[in-house]
Amino acid sequence: MSTQEIPLTLTPQQAAQGVVLTVQLPSGPAHLTVRPCRHGELVAARLGDGTVYLRITVAGAPAAPKKSGGLGCxxxxxxxxxxxxxxxxxxxxxxxxxxxxxxxxxxxxxxxxxxxxxxxxxxxxxxxxxxxxxxxxxxxxxxxxxxxxxxxxxxxxxxxxxxxxxxxxxxxxxxxxxxxxxxxxxxxxxxxxxxxxxxxxxxxxxxxxxxxxxx
Structure with missing residues (x-):
């Protein structure tokens, strides 16, 4: 089964230092915690009690090669x-x-x-x-x-x-x-x-x- 990947664009500062985003889930607000990462990297991030996989795009950096994956939600x-x-x-x-x-x-x-x-x-x-x-x-x-x-x-x-x-x-x-x-x-x-x-x-x-x- 392929890993669900979600594209996420960050500023260079957010990618270098990590960032916490607030996501509205059906059960209420939840924090999406992203660790420091590089352009094109696939990172696992905590979302509430679960884990999602994010394909990182850093603004201003060359585009990462396109990959196939499940679109999930x-x-x-x-x-x-x-x-x-x-x-x-x-x-x-x-x-x-x-x-x-x-x-x-x-x-x-x-x-x-x-x-x-x-x-x-x-x-x-x-x-x-x-x-x-x-x-x-x-x-x-x-x-x-x-x-x-x-x-x-x-x-x-x-x-x-x-x-x-x-x-x-x-x-x-x-x-x-x-x-x-x-x-x-x-x-x-x-x-x-x-x-x-x-x-x-x-x-x-x-x-x-x-x-x-x-x-």
Whole structure:
């Protein structure tokens, strides 16, 4: 039986000194204790009365090789915002009634490529942060409301179904406004990795469309 691995991004200081995170479990808050570790290392961490295995990513370090493992209770969520000409204000907060700083509303989408059932979840490739230059397939629908999509995965940039390319990555945030700083951005793509409803790590990716998907 393969070991369940959960991706966790730490700052260089957290990785060097160790860190204690608070995770909300069904039985109440519990502490996730992570010892000092290195980039790419698989570490066992105490979570309440149990043990979980974390694949460590240190921000700013080269990406570790991707490994296969059981996803367990890992849930991947994403929100995607499409930009026209890279000039729209990216805003994915549905409670914000203020207008965009562009000529019209921005489409937003949600992405759930993996099931959330910790018992029936199949063993698949563990999701790792995308590097700059990574190409993705799939199609992001034109919609002004959040909706579930599937089939957006990493592919070789030479593939005929390579539709989008990552041009910048922001760790530790789900604020797609960060992509406004890059004038080449055509799409914003936000991933949140959660465990038991608690966000473990999150990323915002700035994308450009390829071929007919360019804006």
């Amino acid at each position: 890992l849930v991947t969520l994403a929100v995607i915002g499409a930009l026209v000409g890279g000039s729209y204000l990216l805003n994915h907060d549905e409670d914000d009634g203020s207008g965009s700083a562009g000529p019209g509303p921005m489409p937003t989408f949600s992405y759930e490529p993996f099931p959330s059932d910790p018992v029936t979840t199949p063993t698949e490739k563990e999701p790792d942060p995308y590097e700059n230059g990574t190409c993705l397939n799939g199609t992001l629908p034109n919609s002004e409301t959040a909706q579930s999509v599937s089939g957006v995965e990493e592919v070789p940039c030479s593939a005929s179904d390579a539709h989008y390319k990552v041009i910048q990555t922001f760790p530790f945030t789900s604020d797609m406004n960060r992509c406004n700083a890059n004038p080449k951005t055509e799409y914003a793509f936000s991933h949140r990795y959660t465990m038991n409803g608690t966000t473990i790590s999150q990323y915002v990716y700035c994308l450009v469309g390829l071929g007919s998907y360019a804006r």
